[in-house]
Amino acid sequence: MALEKKTEIDKVEIVGQYKAVQVRQASWVEEDGVMIGGKSYHRWVVSAGDDYSNEEAEVQAVCAAVHTDEVKAAYAAFLAEQSISE
Numbered sequence: 001m002a003l004e005k006k007t008e009i010d011k012v013e014i015v016g017q018y019k020a021v022q023v024r025q026a027s028w029v030e031e032d033g034v035m036i037g038g039k040s041y042h043r044w045v046v047s048a049g050d051d052y053s054n055e056e057a058e059v060q061a062v063c064a065a066v067h068t069d070e071v072k073a074a075y076a077a078f079l080a081e082q083s084i085s086e
Contacts, residue, residue: 018075048075
C-alpha cells in the first residue's frame with residue numbers, strides 16, 4: 001500500500017488585453033496507482049513583466065510567446081496610469 005502525492009499543471013490560459021497567463025495546478029493522492037479522494041487546485045497569475053524563470057517549461061514558453069516587449073510596455077503604462085489616479 002504505497003501512497004504518492006501527484007501534481008501537474010493542468011490548465012494554462014491567456015486572459016485580457018495585457019495577456020495575463022493564468023496557471024492552474026492540480027494535486028491529488030494515489031494509492032497503488034489509484035486516485036483516492038479528489039483533486040485540489042492552486043491557481044496563480046503571471047503578468048507581463050513578471051519574472052517567470054521559476055515556472056515550469058510549459059508556462060515559460062507561453063509567457064515568452066505572449067509577453068512581447070509591446071505588451072510589457074502597454075501593461076507598464078497602464079500600471080503607471082493607475083498609480084497616478086490614486
